[in-house]
Amino acid sequence: MYSLLSTQNLSASFGSTQVLKNIQMDFDEFTVSAIIGPSGCGKSTFIRCLNRLHEEVAEASATGKVLLQGHDIYASDVDPVAIRRKIGMVFQKPNPFPSLSIFDNVAIGLKLAGVRRGAILRETVERSLKLAALWEEVKDKLNSQGTSLSGGQQQRLCIARALAVEPSVLLMDEPTSALDPISTAKIEELMTELKKTVTIVIVTHNMQQAARISDKTAFFLLGEMIEYGETSELFTAPKDQRTERYITGRFG
Amino acid sequence: MQRHFADYIFRSYRKRKAINALMCGLLVLAATLAIFPLFSVFGYVVAQGYSALNWEFFTAVPKPVGEIGGGMANALLGTCTLVALASLIGIPWGVSVALYLSEYGGKQGRGRFAGVVRFSADMLSSIPSIIVGLFVYALVVITMRRFSAVAGGLALGILMIPTVCRTTEELLRMIPEHIREAGLALGLPRWKVILWIILKGSRGPITTGIMLSIARVSGETAPLLFTAFNNRFWQSGLDQPIASLPVQIYTYAISPYDDWHRQAWAGALLLVMLVFAMNLLTRVVFNSGGNSKKQGGN
Numbered sequence: 001m002y003s004l005l006s007t008q009n010l011s012a013s014f015g016s017t018q019v020l021k022n023i024q025m026d027f028d029e030f031t032v033s034a035i036i037g038p039s040g041c042g043k044s045t046f047i048r049c050l051n052r053l054h055e056e057v058a059e060a061s062a063t064g065k066v067l068l069q070g071h072d073i074y075a076s077d078v079d080p081v082a083i084r085r086k087i088g089m090v091f092q093k094p095n096p097f098p099s100l101s102i103f104d105n106v107a108i109g110l111k112l113a114g115v116r117r118g119a120i121l122r123e124t125v126e127r128s129l130k131l132a133a134l135w136e137e138v139k140d141k142l143n144s145q146g147t148s149l150s151g152g153q154q155q156r157l158c159i160a161r162a163l164a165v166e167p168s169v170l171l172m173d174e175p176t177s178a179l180d181p182i183s184t185a186k187i188e189e190l191m192t193e194l195k196k197t198v199t200i201v202i203v204t205h206n207m208q209q210a211a212r213i214s215d216k217t218a219f220f221l222l223g224e225m226i227e228y229g230e231t232s233e234l235f236t237a238p239k240d241q242r243t244e245r246y247i248t249g250r251f252g
Numbered sequence: 253m254q255r256h257f258a259d260y261i262f263r264s265y266r267k268r269k270a271i272n273a274l275m276c277g278l279l280v281l282a283a284t285l286a287i288f289p290l291f292s293v294f295g296y297v298v299a300q301g302y303s304a305l306n307w308e309f310f311t312a313v314p315k316p317v318g319e320i321g322g323g324m325a326n327a328l329l330g331t332c333t334l335v336a337l338a339s340l341i342g343i344p345w346g347v348s349v350a351l352y353l354s355e356y357g358g359k360q361g362r363g364r365f366a367g368v369v370r371f372s373a374d375m376l377s378s379i380p381s382i383i384v385g386l387f388v389y390a391l392v393v394i395t396m397r398r399f400s401a402v403a404g405g406l407a408l409g410i411l412m413i414p415t416v417c418r419t420t421e422e423l424l425r426m427i428p429e430h431i432r433e434a435g436l437a438l439g440l441p442r443w444k445v446i447l448w449i450i451l452k453g454s455r456g457p458i459t460t461g462i463m464l465s466i467a468r469v470s471g472e473t474a475p476l477l478f479t480a481f482n483n484r485f486w487q488s489g490l491d492q493p494i495a496s497l498p499v500q501i502y503t504y505a506i507s508p509y510d511d512w513h514r515q516a517w518a519g520a521l522l523l524v525m526l527v528f529a530m531n532l533l534t535r536v537v538f539n540s541g542g543n544s545k546k547q548g549g550n
């Protein structure tokens with residue numbers, strides 16, 4: 001029995017600067033894993049390695065293995081495009097596509113993948129927006145621009161957009177850092193609901209958030225994974241001194 | 253002492269206010285003078301050309317030399333043909349180069365070759381248009397052994413490339429990188445992200461830029477003089493010389509006949525209105541598709 005997603009000796013660099021060093025982690029199916037750590041420690045870089053988005057940055061490179069259901073997604077015969085279809089991502093800043101309607105923002109992943117049937121698209125859009133807890137707010141204005149929504153609504157639109165292509169893993173890079181407490185609460189609530197169908201890896205700066213929503217938590221420091229374990233244990237009885245100092249707010 | 257200080261404050265504030273008023277006045281004056289040429293040119297052309305604008309002018313071809321009457325229908329159609337040919341060449345070419353520069357040119361367009369291309373485009377846009385005409389003359393007219401619509405269209409098309417390319421590139425760059433990443437993260441290949449999300453996302457402003465460059469070349473005269481040449485009859489084929497409004501205006505204006513002078517003014521009026529209409533249409537397009545510019549920023 002292997003985990004849904006795992007990394008082996010994963011290292012990443014920008015040019016000649018190494019920012020991730022030999023990361024080993026396993027993510028089990030239908031769990032929420034949180035990644036915490038001080039700014040610049042490589043959290044974003046790490047999750048961007050998981051869907052091979054890291055390599056799209058100029059001069060960025062990664063070595064090691066990332067296994068999805070036991071298959072190395074960095075193997076030379078694997079198409080990164082196919083991988084990203086399976087491993088979706090939500091970014092820190094809400095980024096709906098400009099000039100596209102709410103409907104098209106959600107439908108575009110399927111549309112551009114060749115799905116033409118209107119009924120299927122409508123059904124998917126409705127289901128994804130409901131999953132993202134946005135349906136009630138936008139069902140009467142699906143044709144208005146995605147960018148016309150509020151920041152919190154835009155972020156939920158981005159979540160719906162990512163869910164529409166039915167990924168098995170959803171990566172979230174500080175999805176609530178730009179949002180107010182109410183939108184944040186909505187998205188947190190949503191995650192507990194989502195984990196029935198997808199596996200979530202979330203980066204967060206908010207330790208209360210990590211404690212509230214995640215099953216397991218990892219602490220990163222200077223490109224290394226210091227500690228990874230059950231969330232309740234990591235926050236109450238950290239094994240590493242550095243973790244303890246970070247979560248008690250004594251550095252970082 | 254107190255008194256003295258207050259005096260100083262009030263006096264210096266009065267002085268600053270006076271200078272402020274003077275400078276604002278100068279700026280308003282400059283702005284007013286800037287729109288003055290446009291309105292005086294337009295007013296003058298209307299006054300001079302209005303009387304010769306009639307049905308015949310729009311429907312007839314020129315009469316033989318010496319006969320009164322005839323029109324510029326062939327030149328009007330010719331200008332439309334030339335502009336269409338130029339667009340067919342200039343738009344896809346310019347947009348392709350822009351896509352290369354903003355999306356592919358190594359390190360998000362900061363590669364060395366991209367720099368050379370960008371510099372060349374800027375150089376090309378500052379080359380006098382008559383030189384481009386000469387180049388096409390040497391390349392096409394001499395090889396084909398005749399003046400032709402194709403040669404004229406090519407000359408105008410080449411003139412369109414740098415403006416289309418540079419405005420499109422600027423607009424594509426206004427779409428932030430994380431929008432592209434969001435597209436990639438959906439499992440879409442890069443070319444689909446570029447065509448259906450990035451290009452489509454800025455289609456309003458890009459159309460505006462393209463329309464303005466079309467308006468620009470539709471009034472070009474010099475590059476047509478020895479490429480498209482002129483034609484006193486209806487055009488008979490794209491490999492034949494073709495009439496155009498600017499060249500017709502030029503030919504009539506330097507002729508010794510009063511009737512032709514009147515027609516030259518009417519042609520000028522028509523050309524100005526054509527360009528005006530195109531700019532106006534652009535505004536409409538821009539304002540309806542223009543939300544994208546306002547909101548596309550984040």
Ligand SMILES: Nc1ncnc2c1ncn2[C@@H]1O[C@H](COP(=O)(O)OP(=O)(O)OP(=O)(O)O)[C@@H](O)[C@H]1O
Binds near residue numbers: 014037038041043
């Ligand atoms: N595009 C880039 N080019 C070069 N170096 C980069 C780039 N992006 C990030 N880095 C470097 O990589 C390191 C890790 O960055 P990363 O964005 O992964 O940090 P992070 O943990 O997500 O920080 P934050 O919490 O502030 O988002 C940092 O030292 C950063 O300077």
Ligand SMILES: [Mg+2]
Binds near residue numbers: 043044045173
């Ligand atoms: Mg980050």
